[in-house]
Amino acid sequence: MFSSSRLLRLQRLAVPAGKRAIHDLVTPVPSKPIISSGIPGYSAVSGHIVTVFGCTGFLGRYVVSKLGKMGTQVIIPYREEDDKRHLKLTGDLGQIVPMEWDIRNEQQIEECLRHSDIVYNLVGRDYETKNFSYSDVHAKGAQRIARIAAQAGVSRFVHVSHLNASHNSKSKFYRSKAEGEELVKEAFPNATIVRPPAMYGLEDKFLTNMAYWPMWWQVNGGQTTMRPAHVIDVAQALANLMHSTQAPGNFSLPGPVTFTLEYLLEFVQSVAYLPPSHVPYLPKPVMLAIARLAQLPWFPMVSPDELERRYINDADVEGDWDVFGITPGQIEDYALGALRRFRSADNFTRPLVIPPRTSVA
Structure with missing residues (x-):
């Protein structure tokens, strides 16, 4: 049989840490x-x-x-x-x-x-x-x-x-x-x-793809505008919805800055210390024909519809980040973590160099 003092201690241990309230x-x-x-x-x-x-x-x-x-x-x-x-x-x-x-x-x-x-x-x-x-x-x-x-x-x-x-x-x-x-x-x-718009971050298909295959992003004379957002900001916004009782409706989460493709390519090459691409800007029919050929491998490098999307400007709408209690971060704050692996050994520890936003729409 348990003594009264020991039984009391066992009862206290059974009480969960932290009291529940209304x-x-x-x-x-x-x-x-x-x-x-x-x-x-x-x-x-x-x-x-x-x-x-x-x-x-x-x-x-x-x-x-x-x-x-x-x-x-x-x-x-x-x-x-x-x-x-x-x-x-x-x-x-x-x-x-x-x-x-x-x-x-x-x-x-x-x-x-x-x-x-x-x-x-x-x-x-x-x-x-x-x-x-x-x-x-x-x-x-x-x-x-x-x-x-x-x-x-x-x-x-x-x-x-x-x-x-x-x-x-x-x-x-x-x-x-x-x-x-x-x-x-x-x-x-x-x-x-x-x-959400196109998203960037570790293991993304945005900045990483620009570093691997810049030619697929050299379209429309580099004048297509994009408003990318960091994937963690979008994920946090979605997770914050769990705390609200109801939130019916449509909510847009564009990135805080509008960039041109020309600037984004220059930005990726500057951060990763990659040589500039010497592939010229090809006409759209030629790029679409190359994209159709890229369907032949088991895993397509780019689809014609995906290439078509790179000729379409991101929607010019107001962001609803405040609804989710999120302030979206700037691409310059996260790009180094996603792109450092593309640097050579000689450039791996060099400081971050960001081109001026002269090409920002």
């Missing part, structure tokens, strides 16, 4: 109550269960990391076994739950989100394949996920589109993004639509 209880309608506990951080319990479709992509891995640091249980649907292994470390023990899925399998989609109170859809493709067109992924796939989420009683649905989504665009990619927004709204009327 502000720890959130009851989204019509979902279950959400009760947070513990000191905020990696090992806390936010009370939320979140599903992130598209978690293995560039933006998805940072969204999962941000959610995991809040003590959130995150369901990570995956297609390839090895694509999701690195996400296991982004949350505490048992908080990152992998589940296999296919965007055409409604039963698997329902299994991935049936216990979640928030669902993020980050699924996207840069190029089409024989199995998946842009519409299959950005429109029909997004509609399917939103419809199943609504039927399962999910209280929040966040859909990531693109800053340049438009039904009138010359790009099939942008048209499918606009179609996806409409279909998601029909299936889940209170959905939150987030429109």
Whole structure:
């Protein structure tokens, strides 16, 4: 038998660290109550269960990391076994739950989100394949996920589109993004639509691609304007949505500065100490013909539609960063970390040299 003093000590040990209060209880309608506990951080319990479709992509891995640091249980649907292994470390023990899925399998989609109170859809493709067109992924796939989420009683649905989504665009990619927004709204009327621009960061396909293949960015005389944003800023904005009860509507997240392609290429070459490209600016029909030939390898270097998008200026819209409590960073503050690996050994430790913004629109 335990003594009364020892029993008292055991009872005290059983009490969780940190008392729960009324502000720890959130009851989204019509979902279950959400009760947070513990000191905020990696090992806390936010009370939320979140599903992130598209978690293995560039933006998805940072969204999962941000959610995991809040003590959130995150369901990570995956297609390839090895694509999701690195996400296991982004949350505490048992908080990152992998589940296999296919965007055409409604039963698997329902299994991935049936216990979640928030669902993020980050699924996207840069190029089409024989199995998946842009519409299959950005429109029909997004509609399917939103419809199943609504039927399962999910209280929040966040859909990531693109800053340049438009039904009138010359790009099939942008048209499918606009179609996806409409279909998601029909299936889940209170959905939150987030429109980020091209994103840069470690392992990106933006600055890294400019360093590897500058010729694919030497289009339109270098006068195409872009408003890139840092991927971590966009991921933090999406993660902050978890704390709001509802945020229906469309929100644009353009970068703080508008650049021309000519300036961005000069910027990448200056930061990485790369020699300037001597490939001339070729006419658009010639570039598109080369892009069609680039489809022959198993992994296309660039698709014709992707090249077409580099002739389209980013939308001139006001940013909604304040809604998410984020101040977007400047590209000069992050570029060195993403581009230093392209420097030679002699230039690796040289200071950062940034060209003046003479080519900024």
